[in-house]
Amino acid sequence: MHLSRRAFLGASAAFGFIPGALAAQSGDRRLVVVVLRGGMDGLHAVPPLGDPAYASARGGLALDSGSGAVRLDSTFALHPALAPLQPLWQARELAVVHAVASPYRERSHFDGQDVLESGAIRPHALNDGWLNRAVAARGNPPALAVGQTVPLLLRGAAKVSSWAPSPLPGLPQSRIAALRALYDGDPLLATAFEEGVQMEAFADSALAMEPEMAGGKRKGASAFPALAAAAGSLMAAADGPRLMVMDLGGWDTHSGQLGRMNQPLGQLAEGINALARALGPAWKTTVVVAASEFGRTVAENGTGGSDHGTGGAMILAGGAVAGGKVFTDWPGLAKAQLHQGRDLRPTLDARAVFKAILRDHLGVAARALDGTIFPDSAGVRPVEGLVRT
Amino acid sequence: MSKEAALFALTRFGMGAAPGEVAAIAADPRGWVLGQLDRPMAPPELAGLPDHASTLRRMAEIRKERKRDPDLGKDEMRRLAMAEAAARTRAAIASPSPVVERLVRFWSNHFTVSTQRQQVAPITGAFEREAIRPHVLGRFHDMLRAVTRHPAMLAYLDNAQSIGPNSPAGQKRGKGLNENLAREILELHTLGVDGGYGQGDVEAFAGILTGWTIDPEGGFFRYVPNRHEPGAKMLLGQRFEGGEVETERALLMLSRHPSTARFVAAKLARHFAADDPPPALVEVLARTFLDTDGDLLAMTRLLVTRAETWSQPLAKMRSPDDLVIATARLIGLEAGDDADRRLVQSMAVLGQPVWSAPSPAGWPDRAETWMAPESLMRRLEWARALADRRGRSFAAQEAQQVIAAGPATRQALEGARGTDALFLLLASREFQRR
Secondary structure: OOHHHHHHHHHHHOOOOOOOOHHHOOOOOOOEEEOOOOOOHHHHHOOOOOOOOHHHHOOOOOOOOHHHOOOOOOOEEEOHHHHHHHHHHHHEEEEEEEEEEEEOOOOOHHHHHHHHHHHOOOOOOOOOHOOOHHHHOOOOOOEEEEEEOHHHHHHHOOEEEEEEOOOOOOOOHHHHHHHHHOOOOHHHHHHHHHHHHHHHHHHHHHHHOOOOHHHHHHOOOOOOOOOOHHHHHHHHOOOOOOEEEEEOOOOOOOHHHHHOOOHHHHHHHHHHHHHHHHHHHHHHHHHEEEEEEEEEOOOOOOOOOOOOOOOOEEEOOOOOEOEEEEEEOOOOOOOHHHOOOOOOOOOOHHHHHHHHHHHHOOOOOOOHHHHHHOOOOOOOOOOOOOOOO | OHHHHHHHHHHHOOOOOOOOOHHHHHOHHHHHHHHHHHHOOOOOOOOOOOOOOHHHHHHHHHHHHHHOOOOHHHHHHHHHHHHHHHHHHHHHHHHOOOHHHHHHHHHHHHHHOOOOOOOOHHHHHHOOOOOOHHOOOOOOOOHHHHHHHHHHHHHHHHHHHHHOOOOHHHHHHHHOOOOOOHHHHHHOOOOOOHHHHHHHHHHHHHHHHEEEOOOOOOOOOEOOOOHHHOOOOOOOOOOEEEOOHHHHHHHHHOOOOHHHHHHHHHHHHHHOOOOOOOHHHHHHHHHHHHHOOEEHHHHHHHHHHOHHHOOOOOOEEOOOOHHHHHHHHOOOOOOOOOHHHHHHHHHHOOOOOOOOOOOOOOOOHHHHHOOHHHHHHHHHHHHHHHHHHHHOOOOOHHHHOOOOOOOOHHHOOOOOOOHHHHHHHHHHHOOOOO
């Protein structure tokens, strides 16, 4: 796929960068990272029904074969609320990475998210995100945070934008001109403002055809699937963002987990399908990866929920994913096989997954991956065969 | 000089300047702040709102009746939520002691309970009134205790259901611990994540906290010995022997811990001085916390009298809540339900709905959170809509009174009138900051 002159100019205008040869070459590759905040229970999302210790280890949280869970292979199944993703699995456009964790081994959400997003090996060691550094390494393709704020994952020196549907009318040109003068010499506001103005203009045209989101101004479109549909449309545009971050919360299920997981899992499944539909042909060259800061305790806690744990699962989707497979070195759920006797033992580093996507999907060089993007990670080898190349 | 100091006091320690206020306090800005600490006012706006227990009882009734009518009580709870959020906002706008209102927000955010848990939503206002407000100029320990016992917190972080596995109730029902409240007290309310505790401490503390729950009939705090994990527990190397008193002792120990002093000091300094506060200020605050057994009045006094605080530029980005309140203080409140709704919705539209932080960590207190492109555009769109509606009667000469305008803003405001003047003022880099 090549960028037309109009798209080339459009991208420059919309995001203020001049795409280099590298960017133009693989400008059709797209990456969406969904940060699942709150510690998604990977054992609940993708239960290892075939693990002999599963039912007894999970107690009241165990799903049985009558639950509507969709079998993926002899060991794993998809939670019933993720069943809408089954067609993607059959099309080999859905994969699961299991028993995975960032290098973080404590159990604070906020430090866990910091490590997951910064790409460092401990909390607060870096104040920018690995995806922002990857943007820089890729020659600054347009990158977008879907939401009012930019999460750490995409924060940093490389220019990024943020977008969410706004219920308020936009600004007239006369105001925009006045604001440019007003912010002149204030780097923080001037930069955010220019990005914002360009993004609004781009979103207005890219979403003009979306009945749900005409002009990007429709109210109440903040539920994850609606947001994902709009984000997919933005990304599908020839001059749209190529790297994107979305947030989905609701995973901190300390109590009543059986009921409480249905909603966020359903949102995730619907959101991925909405992205796929909106991306259209571009889905073929897209990787979506959904990752959480940690997993949860294997055993049910005292209140029908689970507490903060370690190993979890990632869900990958997209036409560029070598799907139909659960990637895992499964450690087992018997008590002796658990991390500290309570959590799913992580056997794979989350960075190995991210590195595989950046290397094999986006063509980021190994030197950048091992050095600036994931510092001190030379020993963490990218997962082979995760992405169609 | 004193005009600048007055503006600083109103912007940094208060909730923004109302017309005429700078001149009114210019003689003694510091005294204006300190006077509020000596004589805090109970906002009349909060009178007549229900306490947590009556709301929880009403919710229980509604739940019972819902079998007949699934929509029962929805409007009632929506109305209550709006009344609570509007009262809180109006109190801050109208208050003659805005410094106290800022402290209430700070501590309410430190001890976050969020409407994102549905069963907590109707009592978030009561929580703030009952557990936060009475203690913002009192002792940290008293606030910690009030917060931890409050049904809003017990429900939000699941302790209401946690049962000691070896307690009579645990043995009978095969139920057990929930670590949520224990972990977040250690991480977010007292020691801080690097405060020197481990997983074993979390589990021990969770055991200590068992039995602190909500009376299902009355809707108030109740200690249920039957659910309390018996036997000794080791928390931070100290032995706790069981019973209701051990929870009290544990909270007291945590409130006196040097890690708590450092953690609370750093957060206060971040809010009142700078995103990255001067280390010397944090240090002296932490020492005061330890020396005074967590006297929050002493800490606040120190904050508003130290030169380090006053020497920090007004560079902190206003949160949406701050921005909406500062704007309303500037242009005055409209009367009526519609105006209430607009105020409360403004905060939501700008990304900070009242009492709805996304996690128990509360709203972040650094510029980068609020200064993403979309977040700024939203503020500007909001400013435009507001200026179009309210700007016609805006007296442009007020503009120079409520900000320390730099050259770009002065130039933009020169000759601007009415709607234009109000828009430019609200959008200005100075008004976006505090």
